[in-house]
């Protein structure tokens with residue numbers, strides 16, 4: 260069988276803070292339909308890698324390409340292909356739950372935004388909260404909204420930082436199912452996680468990051 264399309268290619272990624280080397284020469288290739296779980300202790304550098312992958316942080320050395328294009332936060336092609344959930348603080352305070360999702364679906368050219376938004380709202384179980392502002396959501400509901408922003412639009416690569424955070428047990432089970440379905444549909448996934456069940460159920464590969472040196 261032909262190999263699936265290469266979505267993400269990281270070559271010799273090195274990241275230092277001062278004299279401490281957090282990431283040393285990391286190589287990572289992720290094809291369509293593959294999911295990589297980044298694991299390792301607190302401070303091992305998982306979020307640092309993810310921030311570099313989405314262009315929010317700059318590596319000291321190495322290259323990162325998404326679909327053959329160097330990653331940059333401002334490149335429209337990169338933003339079209341990449342959906343990321345790094346934290347759940349990035350909401351407009353005066354837009355409701357449904358307005359956030361609607362805006363994103365339309366901005367990304369989803370053909371039937373009303374239908375897609377409705378389906379995602381049901382999936383993340385935020386239908387009763389759809390008219391609420393982000394500031395009035397519980398912390399788990401805010402996490403669900405953050406995840407919904409990534410699921411309401413198409414993406415070749417999903418980058419998730421500890422997506423299981425603050426979800427209840429049933430929420431983590433739903434998340435595993437959803438990510439498996441996205442993977443089966445050809446999405447490439449890179450996620451940092453401390454949840455063994457989630458990596459076991461979703462990841463096709465695990466990359467354990469080691470101790471920072473310096």
Ligand SMILES: Nc1ncnc2c1ncn2[C@@H]1O[C@H](COP(=O)(O)OP(=O)(O)OP(=O)(O)O)[C@@H](O)[C@H]1O
Nearest residue numbers: 276281299300301302303304305306307308451471
């Ligand atoms: N802006 C910064 N300046 C200096 N050091 C930093 C900076 N950002 C991160 N670090 C350090 O880099 C290391 C890696 O941090 P990172 O957040 O990537 O770890 P992590 O593996 O995601 O950890 P956790 O499991 O706790 O989320 C830590 O020691 C952290 O203190």
